[in-house]
Amino acid sequence: MTSTTEPTETLSVEQLSATTLLRFATAGSVDDGKSTLVGRLLHDSKSVLADQLEAVERASASRGQEAPDLALLTDGLRAEREQGITIDVAYRYFATARRRFILADTPGHVQYTRNMVTGASTAELTVVLVDARNGVVEQTRRHAAIAALLRVPHVVLAVNKMDLVGYAEDVFGAIAEEFTAYATELGVPEVTAIPISALNGDNVVEPSAHMDWYGGPTVLEHLETVPVSHDLAHCHARLPVQYVIRPQTAEHPDYRGYAGQIAAGSFRVGEQITVLPSGRSTKVSGIDLLGKPVDVAWTTQSVTLLLEDDIDISRGDLIVPSKDAPPTTQDIEATVCHVADQPLTVGHRVLLKHGTRTVKAIVKDIPSRLTLDDLSLHPHPGRLVANDIGRVKVRTAEPLPVDSYADSRRTGSFILIDPNDGTTLTAGMVGESFAAPEPVRDEAEDDGWDF
Structure with a gap:
């Protein structure tokens, strides 16, 4: 050609x-x-x-x-x-x-x-x-x-x-x-x-x-x-664990590595790290990149971290520097763009995917919807329909380590998924909260989703 x-x-x-x-x-x-x-x-x-x-x-x-x-x-x-x-x-x-x-x-x-x-x-x-x-x-x-x-x-x-x-x-x-x-x-x-x-x-x-x-x-x-700064080197280091590697070969009988793509920042051998949401800490004993050991790795590189201590880590955990660990929470408020044809309503049972972890969640409140004409806020609309931009409060079944979206576009974002058919409902960006009254608790029958 x-x-x-x-x-x-x-x-x-x-x-x-x-x-x-x-x-x-x-x-x-x-x-x-x-x-x-x-x-x-x-x-x-x-x-x-x-x-x-x-x-x-x-x-x-x-x-x-x-x-x-x-x-x-x-x-x-x-x-x-x-x-x-x-x-x-x-x-x-x-x-x-x-x-x-x-x-x-x-x-x-x-x-x-x-x-x-x-x-x-x-x-x-x-x-x-x-x-x-x-x-x-x-x-x-x-x-x-x-x-x-x-x-x-x-x-x-x-x-x-x-x-x-x-x-x-x-x-x-x-x-x-x-x-x-x-x-x-x-x-x-x-x-x-x-x-x-x-x-x-x-x-x-x-x-x-x-x-x-x-x-x-x-x-x-x-x-x-135009200036480009896509390396995210200024962000706190984050590695969502995608896979635990245990080859169990004669050459490496005790090998245990934690693989994933670095979402932000960089990791170094000898650095003190914390695994979230468990909160356990240890040090990085080695970094493998494309099958070769390196001393440092940075954002967007896919690596395997080796740790000094044997810690219970699985897919969905987040490895972070101990000095820059984000808080874990079950209550998330975010600005969202609703992308599904079916509305998002208060009390909606959903799956929340953050990084490599997916957990059950409930939409506890929709404090406001953005009116595009004059940028005013329509308080408590009750639901969001396709292409609406608004605020939501979500309660998760398990604590999640979330950053502000302003600090990290990768670990400050999430999606809400319909648990019945896997449809993506909403794209969310964690941020500052709008003032809004506390939502009334749903007293529906216990179906395993009330947390």
Whole structure:
């Protein structure tokens, strides 16, 4: 397979390994042009292979289009191509001389907002598209709220279809001002507004010849230069145990290791650690990485920790430095985004998955629901429906070691699951509590879930 055009610079393996990685997501309302923007970004950055472009040209011709529809580079499902919409999250990987990228193109339909939560949950930057003709709409506000809720550090407002409003500076300025004010009120730390035409390529990879009044970066230039801090090295070290390794071979008859992916921070040989929720402490006697011993390991690496003492540890436990151990609790209050079709109600019996541990839980109260129009709080709504953002109080059957989401996106988050069919109900972020009266205890019959 060959590239559609010769890249300006061929990246060697050494260059790729030396470049930083940026995870980013796109979001916006239906027909705002998200998939077209991603397709244009891939095409103009020389990241499209010849056979991929040929497939897009054939699909476009079958729909009666004269020019290739670049949105089809990401809309891979047959239903997406037939309807001309994005349904699922489409992940794409590409690289330039400056940086490697993992992008998630998320759906615009309100019923697929849950997919936007999935795509943005690991992103460090979110590109929110707005149609220049329509301005900021409810779905725009919802996506801004989700970006703020997930603490995405960088948000790009891409005002698309500027060609359809005559590339008017005042139209762009009004939209940028409204969105920035709204996002700032939500707590978004940084908003960068860029006027673009994804269809024509204005300010996507190359600067626009039609908007000389704009002196900022193109979308790609901003993606290549925005600061990246995804290593989470500043967070307290956390290792959710996934598996206990006991090979019991003649070479290693007493080997017992605790394997998992480091969620945050770093671990060192000789460090004093505590296992939660039991609270037992010991020291790290060794660290195995890819079958070899190392002295230190850090976040996102999958490792096996060896400990000085024989402690009862199993999947779901959390290994932490003794000096930075989080508190354990059975009462969790969090901001959540409800993603299931079935409502979440007070008294709902659920499973709560935190890290590698899953426990029974009960929704004790829903103190408030966020109203997106004016960011007001609707007190005690009684339930949350699909795509609602609100606060919940949950009581778990077992104590859990949870961090604040502000301190760690990995160990400060959880999901609520329907115990009957395994459906994911709600994505939760542990945080500061809103003032709310204590919920009335459910006096229903004892079914093993009242704790």
